Amino acid sequence: MNRSPLLSGLTYSAGVALIGTLLASLLMLGTGLSENSWLAVTLFIHGLALLVGGIITGKRCESRGWYHGGLLGLAYTLVVWLIGFLAYDSSFTRELMMIAGLALAAGAFGGMIGVNVKK
Incomplete structure (x- = not known):
């Protein structure tokens, strides 16, 4: 199947986010880390x-x-906001804006790496 580059990246991003969230949840459950972090x-x-x-x-x-x-x-920021809006009735927050800025920077940087790894 030949998927679009954006859909492929979004799928991998969602997978990494899911695995990272599960690992972080287990880490917080097993240790005394506070929710402030x-x-x-x-x-x-x-x-x-x-x-x-x-x-x-x-x-x-x-x-x-x-x-x-x-x-x-x-696209990732939009999906995160949409999930938050539909599940928790949340609006645009400072944290979402931080994620949006990080998303643009990390996605663009990863894209530059990916183009150059191909060659």
């Missing part, structure tokens, strides 16, 4: 997920990796 952990997981997704997107698009990775970051 959750924002930093969340930002790390989203950043890592978008870096991986950006690399996949960049490899598949073969050009303009920063552009396609940035689009991946926007």
Whole structure:
């Protein structure tokens, strides 16, 4: 099956985010980490997920990796916001804006890496 680069990157990003969230939850359950550190952990997981997704997107698009990775970051942010809105009736928050900025940067950087790894 020949999927679009954006859909492939979004799928990999979601997978990495899911695995990272499960590992972080188990870590917090098994240790005495407070929930105050959750924002930093969340930002790390989203950043890592978008870096991986950006690399996949960049490899598949073969050009303009920063552009396609940035689009991946926007799409990922939209999906995160949509899930939060539908499940928790949340609106745009400061944390979501932080995730959006991180998503654009990590996705674009991953896209640039992915385009250059291909060659």
